[in-house]
Amino acid sequence: MAKPNYSGVYHMVSQDKFDEYLAALDVNYALRKVVCLLKPSKHIEHDVNTGKMKIKTVTTFxxxxxxxxxxxxFTEDLGAVDGRKCQTTVDWEGDKLICVQRGEKQGRGWTHWLEGNILHLELRAQGVTAKQVFKKAE
Incomplete structure (x- = not known):
């Protein structure tokens, strides 16, 4: 079965437990409150033939x-959230993209999957799971 192509622009429609997730990453209270107010868009370029991906998360902040x-x-710069770096691998698990981040926070990573024009993002760190849902722009 062919893997899905994630290319497109997606706008956030909802999020759940994001403040708790950021707290598990030791993000300070004031920054967490600002970040939780943002409504990011995801701009994804996905070359299904080579496996190359670019994910740009765009906010007003x-x-x-x-x-x-x-x-x-690869070495991921986590500066958008907490100024740290970690070793990251993203790969397929079925038709989902699974990210494992090795660094100072145990169990840190995320999962992306598509259901039609809806992009799901589940974020994990220190036993906390948050979820964001995005809708593909037409």
Whole structure:
């Protein structure tokens, strides 16, 4: 079965437990409150033939870029959230994208999956799971 193509622009429609997730990352209270008010968009370029991906999270506060090849470990700059770096690998698990981040926070990572024009993002750190839902722009 062919893997889904994640390319597109997605706008956030909801989030759940994001403040708790940021607290698990030791993000200070004031910054957490600002970040939780943001409604990010995700701009994704996905080359299904090479596995190269670019995910740009765009907000009015700060943007965050990830540029990687599926299955290959890379150093991720987490500066958009907490100014740290970690070793990251993103790869397929079925038709979901699974990210494992190795660094100072145990169990940190995320999962992306598509259901039609809806992009789901589940974020994990220190036993806390948050969820964001995005809708693809037409």
């Amino acid at each position: 700060k943007n965050f870029d990830m540029d990687f090849t599926l299955g290959q470990e």
